[in-house]
Amino acid sequence: MQAAALATTLFVLVAALVVSWLVRRQTRTTVEFYLAGRTVSAFLNASAVCGDYFSAASFLGVAGAVYASGLDGVWFGVGFAGGFVPLLLFTASPLRRFGEYTLPDYFAARFESGGIRLVAVAMVQLIVLFYLAPQMVGAGTVWELLVGEGLLGLGPYATGVVLTAAAMAVFSTLGGMRGMTWNQAVQFWMMTSAIALVVAFAFAAGFSYTRALRDLSQGPLVNPERWRVADLLRPDPTGRRPADLARAVTSDAYWQQHVEPRLQDPQAEVVVLMPQRSKLRPGPAVYNQPGHLYSPWDHASLLLTLVLGTAGLPHVVMRFYTNPTGALARRSTVYVVLLTSVFYWLATAAGVAGRALTPQVGEEAVALPVQVVEGLLTHPDQVLPFLAQTLGGDLLLGYVAAGAFAAMFSTIGGLLLASAASWGHDVFEQFLRPEAPERLRVLVAKLAVVLMAVVAMAIGLAFPRVAFLRAFPAVIALMVSWAFAISASGLVPVLLLSLWWKGVTLRGAVAGMLAGGGSCLALLAVNFLRVVEAYPAWLGGLPVGPALPTLVSAPLAFGTVLLVSWLDRRNIPPHVDEVWLRLHGTARERQERLLERVVSRARLGS
């Protein structure tokens, strides 16, 4: 057991509990519980947005992606950072000025329809589930790796899942959005400082960014891979076996000790080094060149997914409702772009440092349960904890463990609150008990948080992670990108067009959501079936699309909204001018500012 990891993780939990306890009295109304009374300052909100946004996929996954893939891994983080620019340009300010609670709220008011609210609720819950599942898997996996002990008779993985779900249910119900804001902000700075410390230790140990990149890019990119012996020995159409490729880049000592003795059993599994092929041009992939992960289509699709998807993530959008004004929502977003850029630069440096320094350390030198093959980690996501223990001992490892849990807590908390707002506010308050008193509304909101925490726990425990990890080694980052793809296709096209074009009609909006969301899900399912080799033969003739479907599904959604709205142009909502006054006018927030000034002056006077 990593005592330092356990101690610092418990410290994060206790600190979060204290924060939630201190603000518990400020959750008595729904606007306080869901939106912190809309009084969060720009910088605090920016820190909280980053905490909300940076999940395990960012904290461990981006450094891992850079470690394994070099330049193509960098684009994963850069896309995350760039995603806030479209959000700033098109949605942050008008949505805040509109002044509601959730995205479905906006759609319902924009089109005066309960039906579209329900379609949007379904889309929001879908995104939350796709985002939540990998976070829970990450929580269990990180606990297993860093703490390694189970509690109350549970295994280490299950302990991580149950503890995380229970902790988040308590923090979210106790502190609401205000507690969540402070927790997310503190947790963001905790993970940023953890990754900065690892990078600082790496530089102190003699790491040079430019020299490392040059040395790592001298030959083809080689990564450890797990293979079934039968597949390893099967020749390709040119007569060459994968085993021949692996043998050429693996040392004699490793091959004779770990591979050769198992080659007689076709069902056995071996871990070998394998030269990686470039998807961009013929030949091998090279560390500082693109092509390891993405063809040009895949690259464009990934970028479009990440930069469009951010604007529709319900837990991120909800944070922008907490700013006092639209102008401050914009300023918040600029800070977010700045902070995310710094964070991902640090994650990139950590990934490169890991690749450069790992070969100097054997797996026997660290107490973590990691596997190192010929100086390379078999699980790239472990690079940050591995570096931390190698360079800074148990203390730095403990701090990185705290950062990893902070990343998951802050994201899971935000997702639970966004999901609860959708159930509590959009379903209960609008359809089931519109006349419910405020106390009952807050109670239902808290119950919805607990319920979603139980759902999250069930997903985490039931998730077939072993089978998934076999098919998708970077399952956390991959599933998060699926959530981005659904958001970029099912919500964002309708959101952008309806905020900036009066001509969008109810039918156009619903058709756009269904076309974008539906096509995205269908294409994701097709890709998934291909990877797990369960693709039905009758679909065999379809061309292989990019790994992420946004390049097809998002334009389809935009086109559907435009076409159906044009065909339905006699049914433009009659109250659209009033909606425009709320979306783009500033009278309400000016009046609110005046009220705040007068009240605070009156308080000072008394």
Place this chain on the structure above:
Amino acid sequence: MRGFDSVPEAGPAGDALGSLLWNYAEFDTPEEVDALFRAQRRLSVSHALLFFGGTLLLPVVQAVWPAWTTSAVWGGLTPAFITATLLYPLFCIVLAASYTMRANRLDEDLLGRTVWREDTWEAPWVGSGGER
């Protein structure tokens, strides 16, 4: 045409604070908001064209210009690597800051009228009611 105002539903509270809040109203007319919306949309779309153009240009450059990804500029840093790790984030930050300054200035320039309303409260901005 009536514009948007944000004032208490009830009448003056009787004290000075209540009277101030009751009588002082911020408001926007649909015409003003429409002009602002069009200006903001132009600003957003021009920045978005820059952003998406720049973003989607990068995979194209990587695919068609080998020197972009292979020629070392400093140590192992290639133009593609420098762009991904430094120039593209800087591009996003500058774009975001530039947009925010201009958008907030537009808000202030095109909106922000107030009115001191008296007991005869009947859409005072109709005609010459409003003042900057």
